[in-house]
Every structure is written in C-alpha cells, then in structure tokens.
Amino acid sequence: MFAFLMIMDPKHKEILRKHRVNLSNEILIDDTIVQLLYQENILTDSQVEEIQAQQNNKKKTCRLLDILPTRGPRAFGTFLKSLEEEFPWVKEKILRDLEQQNASEKIPSxxxxxxxxxxxxxxxxxxxxxxxxxxxxxxxxxxxxxxxxxxxxxxxxxxxxxxxxxxxxxxxxxxxxxxxxxxxxxxxxxxxxxxxxxxxxxxxxxxx
Known part of the structure; x- marks a missing residue:
C-alpha cells in the first residue's frame, strides 16, 4: 500500500510529457500494455476500467499517460517493459532521449x-x-x-x-x-x- 505514496522521478515525468503525442499515435494499449501494468500493481482495477472506457486508442493512451506519473517510481520502468514485445522501437526512442538528457546534465564538482x-x-x-x-x-x-x-x-x-x-x-x-x-x-x-x-x-x- 505504500508504493504509490512515492513520486515518479521528475526526469521520467518530463520524458512522458515530451513523447505524449508520439506515444498516442504509435502504440496500442488495450492488451499487453495495460495488462502488464495491472499485473505489476501499477494500475488499479478502477484505473484500468477508466482507461478502457475512453472512446478510442489515442484517448486511452493519453489517459494512461495522465495516470502513470501518479503511480510511483516503478511506473516508468514498468511502462517501458510493457513496450518490449510489440513496440520495441518506441522503447528505444525513449531510452535514447533519456540518455541524451542525462548526458547533457552537468553535475557540479x-x-x-x-x-x-x-x-x-x-x-x-x-x-x-x-x-x-x-x-x-x-x-x-x-x-x-x-x-x-x-x-x-x-x-x-x-x-x-x-x-x-x-x-x-x-x-x-x-x-x-x-x-x-x-x-x-x-x-x-x-x-x-x-x-x-x-x-x-x-x-x-x-x-x-
């Protein structure tokens, strides 16, 4: 019960925001993605129902992306895992962007x-x-x-x-x-x- 009292890494929130349009256009979330997130206790029953109640896949994806940042630090990594089987190129694109973001940050000595x-x-x-x-x-x-x-x-x-x-x-x-x-x-x-x-x-x- 404590997992979701934590917050998602701000970097991961920013990556999801940045890729929001591309994700809504490139992935289908009905089966593998939502089910894995539910199985891993990232999504609750009511959240799955809320997502599935949206009118089309684009709106379902956007609703998922609204929910994920509220589901704790595990949510981002689990979401990437859910992309591995059917949308590996999307996962790679996100990881490359994250690596570039990390490389651009200068840590003070x-x-x-x-x-x-x-x-x-x-x-x-x-x-x-x-x-x-x-x-x-x-x-x-x-x-x-x-x-x-x-x-x-x-x-x-x-x-x-x-x-x-x-x-x-x-x-x-x-x-x-x-x-x-x-x-x-x-x-x-x-x-x-x-x-x-x-x-x-x-x-x-x-x-x-």
Missing amino acids: NDELNIPEATLRAVPSDRQLSRLASQLGTEWESLLLDLGLSAGELYRCRADHPLNTHGQVLAGLVRWRQSQGRRATVHRLIQSLQANDIHPSTLNELFR
Whole structure:
C-alpha cells in the first residue's frame, strides 16, 4: 500500500510529457500494455476500467499517460517493459532521449560547490538537517528514497508529523543519519541532491 505514496522521478515525468503525442499515435494499449501494468500493481482495477472506457486508442493512451506519473517510481520502468514485445522501437526512442538528457546534465564538482573537504566527510548536524528540511519542497520523498529509506519509513515520518512537512522531512533525514552512522556524510547527501535534480550549490551556506 505504500508504493504509490512515492513520486515518479521528475526526469521520467518530463520524458512522458515530451513523447505524449508520439506515444498516442504509435502504440496500442488495450492488451499487453495495460495488462502488464495491472499485473505489476501499477494500475488499479478502477484505473484500468477508466482507461478502457475512453472512446478510442489515442484517448486511452493519453489517459494512461495522465495516470502513470501518479503511480510511483516503478511506473516508468514498468511502462517501458510493457513496450518490449510489440513496440520495441518506441522503447528505444525513449531510452535514447533519456540518455541524451542525462548526458547533457552537468553535475557540479566539489570545487564548484565551494564546500570544504572536511565538511564533505562529516556527518551533518541536527541544525544542518533542519535547515535543509526547510529548503526542500515536494522532492523530499524522492531524496529520502535515494538515501535508502523505505516506503514504510516515509509513511511513518508522515504519520508521526501530520500537517507538518518540515517535521516529516527532518524526521526522515534524522532516520537516515541514524541508520547509516558515519556513512551518513554531507557528501552522500549532496550526491542524492544531485541525483534528484536539486542543485546543491544553493545549499552551500548550510554546510560551511
């Protein structure tokens, strides 16, 4: 039940948006695609019915593409898997675009971040984690997943701090630090910030 409390990678959402017209014109979703997504618990019974109720294949595909970004981080990969048998060229086109997007991104070096090496190796303090929690927006869940927290742990953070986003984020960051010990370094935190398209240079002041 926790899987869909997570969010899809923003890169994957953008790829689906970019390829929306081509996908609606090139694939047929009635059989293999929808059934595999249902089998893998990406789509619910009601969502399958909603998709199949659309008037034509193009509208069915568009409705599927509306739903997929709300179905968690597994949805994109499972969707690509569903294309393998009947629409491999479509899958290859999406993967090439994703690779080009990844290659074009420049990850800042430690020198550009202007954070001392000793700080990068250090475990962040409560104050630093609290200040970071106040900087994060909706991407906080994907950040914590990248740091190794489970969906269940995220759910517990939300349940323990209802209506308090800062408290939820801080609880998750503290849980990560406790579970990783001395491996929970500022450098590891910055790696996850970069992986989730959160440019860490804006956070220099937190770690100086």
